[in-house]
Amino acid sequence: LTIEGYSRAAVQTCWRVNELKLLFDAGVQPWDFMGTATMFISHAHLDHIAGLPAYVSRRRMMKMDPPVIYLPDSAVDHAWEMLQTFRRLDRGAMPCELVGLLPGDETKIGREYVVAALPTQHTIDSVGFVIHQRRQKLKPEYQDLRGDQIRDLKQAGKEVTNEVRVPVFAYTGDTAPRGLDLNPVL
Numbered sequence: 001l002t003i004e005g006y007s008r009a010a011v012q013t014c015w016r017v018n019e020l021k022l023l024f025d026a027g028v029q030p031w032d033f034m035g036t037a038t039m040f041i042s043h044a045h046l047d048h049i050a051g052l053p054a055y056v057s058r059r060r061m062m063k064m065d066p067p068v069i070y071l072p073d074s075a076v077d078h079a080w081e082m083l084q085t086f087r088r089l090d091r092g093a094m095p096c097e098l099v100g101l102l103p104g105d106e107t108k109i110g111r112e113y114v115v116a117a118l119p120t121q122h123t124i125d126s127v128g129f130v131i132h133q134r135r136q137k138l139k140p141e142y143q144d145l146r147g148d149q150i151r152d153l154k155q156a157g158k159e160v161t162n163e164v165r166v167p168v169f170a171y172t173g174d175t176a177p178r179g180l181d182l183n184p185v186l
Helices: 052-061 073-090 147-155 177-181
Strands: 003-008 012-017 022-024 038-040 068-072 097-101 106-109 113-119 127-138 161-171
Touching (some): 052 073, 113 161
Parallel strands (some): 038 068
């Protein structure tokens, strides 16, 4: 995976994982990141969210689809108010979808990936994220069967696989060590 971005405590944080087509945090909004339509924000401190109005506005100006932005549930209303303040100042729409997340919530990203929100420890409500690749694995009781036998079972409506999730990337934003300890997947 290619991880691009920048982080400096109390200044700005923004990351992109291009192959997953995901952004993490918006303390600044690099022009190159604008084409990525899905963002996860760990918490609403300024160094992690200040670039959000520029990101949403630039996508609108470039006639791109509105982005989907996932963030802690407690920050949704405040982030929407911030965007509407900039709408009034700029006189330009701020089209986007803000989706609140609580620890434990899961978001499907395409057919192959799911993002799980994790509890983290910070001075305000925050979540981390782990991206799992979803794979189908043949159930143990069918492992000795030939391909045509497996096909026949599937055609008969039998479920022959289980979903297995493989963690491929995690992002915590700001967290105290307890935020790591709470999440064995990290």
